[in-house]
Amino acid sequence: MSLARIHNMSISLDGFGTGEPQSLEAPFGHAGERLHEWMFATRFWDAGGIAGVDNAFAERHGQGFGAEIMGANKFGPPGWQDDPDWRGWWGPNPPFHTPTFVLTHRPRPPMEMEGGTTFHFLDASPADALAAARDAADGKDVRIGGGPTVVRDFVAAGLVDHMHLVQVPIVLGRGVRIWDGLEALEDAYDVETVSSPSGVTHLTFTRRTAA
Template identity: 70%
Template sequence: MSLARVQHISVSLDGFATGEGQSLDAPFGHAGERLHEWMFDTRWGRGMLRQDGGSEGVDDAFLRLFTPGVGAEIMGAGKFGHPGWHEDPDWKGAWGPNPPFRTPVFVLTHHPRPSIEMEGGTTFHFIDASPADALARAREAAGGLDVRIGGGPSMIRDFLTAGLIDHMHIVVVPILLGRGVRLWDGLEGLEKDYVIEAVSTPSGVTHLTFSRTGR
């Protein structure tokens, strides 16, 4: 069976994956882009911004695992847009006309709407479903490839609580946010279900990989 995997979700030293006060102009709230500066210093990250240059070390190597082997993504409503996006019929996400996913993307929301087909192979489907039902639907669409569990932190926590995550890559960034949405709340003892490895890089971040035991 295909894997359900989380890829390069950044968290602060105190466990926050987004800051407080998210809005259209501040998608990560008071955290700004501090959780992701390491990413945009890499060649892969610069490429996402259509810029040249960037490092080609371990950080870049981890980021290049984003696309290979992935046939669908599931994301939460908070990743797809700012609070209240469902009231804007013209909102199509924050990635422009050609989003980077290039697969079917299932957006978990209590406000379903018709699917949106974008350039480059991305189609957003808006569903109100449990983690297990959403994963079953995404696996069917993925055609045997893996399903990326794209975030945000509340949605990832729900999938972890349900025991549905096979592999997870978390990046610990050396900042303290103090407030926002934490990833690890309510997940005491999670480490017992995974083999965990850590790699620290010159950028100052630490890559943690969680591989479910028995897979």
């Protein structure tokens, strides 16, 4: 069976994956772009960027996926469901290039974009959404793309096989936290940490297989 994987999910030292309040002008709230500056400096993001450990981890974001799942707040700012012309943050050719499943309590018809991305809007549990994405992934893995609420819900449901978090050395104090409700997560995963010269720490969680 294909794997459910999370890559390049940035969090603060206090575990927040986004700040608040989120809006069209501030997609990550008061966090701004600080959670993602490490990635903007990589060759993965910009051809003129640097190689090294951050780039090696960042590049895995695009390897081996046949579908993506994201939450409503990743697809658009609060209230996008009331705008019938909203087509996501990414313009006519989004970077996913696969079937992409948006979890929302207000579904709408599928939206076909350039470059192979089709957005499907589902009101579904994590398990049902993952089943739909796996059907569409044609044997490849499914990326759980965020935001932090979706990541937390899928981990809490026991559906994530591999998770890559990037701890950024800032304290946000408020926003949406990854860790709430995930006590003793380390009991189900092998955890590895790699420190980078950029100041971030890469945390990888790989689900333990039953003996």
